[in-house]
Amino acid sequence: MAMARTTALLLVAAALLAASSSAWEVNIQMPASAAVDDAVAPLIHALRPLLGSGKQAGVACDSWRLGVEAHNVRDWKTVPASCEDYVGHYMVGDHYRRDSKVVIDQAIAYVDSLKLAGNGKEVWVFDVDETTLSNLPYYAKHGFGATPFNSTSFRAYAREGSAPALPETKRLYNKLLSVGIKPVILTGRRENLRASTTTNLRSQGYSRWMKLLLKQQDFRGSSVTFKSGERQKLQNAGYIIVGNIGDQWSDILGAPEGARTFKLPDPMYYIG
Amino acid sequence: MAMARTTALLLVAAALLAASSSAWEVNIQMPASAAVDDAVAPLIHALRPLLGSGKQAGVACDSWRLGVEAHNVRDWKTVPASCEDYVGHYMVGDHYRRDSKVVIDQAIAYVDSLKLAGNGKEVWVFDVDETTLSNLPYYAKHGFGATPFNSTSFRAYAREGSAPALPETKRLYNKLLSVGIKPVILTGRRENLRASTTTNLRSQGYSRWMKLLLKQQDFRGSSVTFKSGERQKLQNAGYIIVGNIGDQWSDILGAPEGARTFKLPDPMYYIG
Known part of the structure; x- marks a missing residue:
């Protein structure tokens, strides 16, 4: 017995x-x-x-993360201290990849559903950080977003040009190239990171983008203002923004948003 | 040993x-x-x-649910068959309540941050189904959304007026009354459900709403068209929509959205 x-x-x-x-x-x-x-x-x-939910000290970390992704939790500065372990496990384990895969599967199904004009005017907007490139090597050393953002150390990391590609996004990127939709890369990184961003994207297998748009050094305004303004210029120049993908709501809010938008997961930081 | x-x-x-x-x-x-x-x-x-993730037959149910909440997964007709158990556990267990609590905590923090005019013109828009009232007793008998929506049996259920309140939403509702923001209830239910909806809301402790707006019997148009149109009328009448909460993206998209929007969880059905 x-x-x-x-x-x-x-x-x-x-x-x-x-x-x-x-x-x-x-x-x-x-x-x-x-x-x-x-x-x-x-x-x-x-x-x-x-x-579990990672609930510690009153914060249900999985519910907090859902709140971030559904744009209910806004304007936060750092990951709740009690959720550092939870977010770390989420990012490093399979969960982040699995969540990203669903987003990209939806995006690819959308692309397959389009009746394309094929006139070279159809574009798709991609963000950079946590969209085409992953800064996980940096954030793993900085508390997965639980410590305040340090722009000096982050810029030093970005200047290395060593960030890995996000494989799911790359799958969408290559799909778009194969059907004749032109990628436009639109990032809140400033012009002084143009060379290292270009090198980084190329070394990670991204190629043939139509434009890489960065913020002017002296731009002062919100991310929504900058990005929607750049999308408006694209539209004014006769381009059709058939899709727009980013990890921040500020990547995909603000007219013209693009015909369809996709929000990749990012529980590490918030850009308003 | x-x-x-x-x-x-x-x-x-x-x-x-x-x-x-x-x-x-x-x-x-x-x-x-x-x-x-x-x-x-x-x-x-x-x-x-x-x-686990509830992954069966290629669908990671937790990632699918996140995709729904972040508006990446759209226009779906039923919960994936392999996710019926997952969604059932989510809805019946503590997870749904925990996720809803984070949304309402954010909404109440937002209300506390407002400088109110207190002129009787400040309103907050609430949806009904899965927002003020829960149809979980109905959906628990209908596969938690995994079986196709049956409008006849749902209407029969709604006519009973027996749906329980969602306790987190009620907490926000009462908070708003206490600070002088007037609730406006705006639902895709049609006028022939006005009496039973009113009775149901009252019996569940909701009271003192400024308006209960239902769809005309013959309205043919999308939920976004109907709801944004009604919000526009409110605004034209001089009301300020300080907040707007619903379980569907179609509750909170379409200008004027309201000064701030909140998306409650709902993995059981999609209204476009």
Whole structure:
């Protein structure tokens, strides 16, 4: 009976661990059985932010993240301190990728549904940070957004031109090129980052964009003002903005928004 | 040694179960130890959609739900069949309530930040279904949105006037009354449901709304057209729409949207 119960509990524990690791694909492995006693405490600690809502000190981190993505939570300066672990796990594990994949799948289905004129005037607007390129290597060293943004250290990182591509976005980018929709890259980065941004995008396999639009050094205004203004210029020049994708609501709000907009996940920072 | 290992595994299993049940607050209890053997299979089955992403047949249900809330997934007719369990658990458990609470907390913080004129012209627009009232009793019997919408059976349910209030929304509603912002209830329900909707709202503790606006029986047009048109009339009559809340993007898109909008969760249906 004792043996049967041990086996049953092993099955429960293994099944629960299997369910959690397949969902998150984080490197948490069942320890060898001889080491179970020692391993229990750290194992439970490591799993806590993965299984639950990450609720600590009154903040339900998953609900906070949903609030950010649905544009209910606005004008926040930093990730709630108690959610740093939660956001870190989200970004580094499979969840961020999985959420991004749904967005890109929708975008590609939309592209497939279009009756294109194919006149070279159809464009798609892409943001840079957390859209074409990922700054996760930087944010992993800066609390995943839980510490205040430091523009000096971020610019130094951006100047390296070492940010990896976001693979899901690249899939959309290549799809658009294949059907003759021209990518326009529109970023809140300023002109003094043009060279390193160009190098970075090229080294990560982005090519053949129609324009790379950056902020003038002396532009003072909101992101919505800058980006909607640039989209208006595109439209005035006869281009049709068939799509627009970014990780910030300020990328996709403000007329002309583009015929359809897509919001990629970003629980690390907010740009108003 | 065998005993120590059994204890350790009991701890792992109990901790994992505790973590999951506190996060979801669903009535799943650790069975009495004598019944463990029999209970293993149903226990694991019951937990599967709670712990993971609910990914089945290629759909990551949590990512799909995020896509819906961030308005990336549009124009869908039914919840993906493989996500019925996931959505059911989401709606019936603590998760839906927790997500709604964050939205309402943000709305109340916004109200507290306002400098009100207090001239009786400040209004707040509320939707009805899945905003002031919950149709969960209906949808729980209709696959949580996984079966096609049946307007006949839904109207019969709505005519009963038995839908419960959404407690988080009611908290905002009462807050607004307390600061002198007048609620305007604006719903896609048609005029022939006016009496039962009024009775239902009153019986659930909603009172003192300024207007209850329903669709004319013969209105043919989109929800955005109807609702933005009604908001425009309010504005033309000199009212200031300081806020607007609904569970559908079509509740809060279309000028004039209101000075600030809030999107409550709803993974059960989409109204374009």
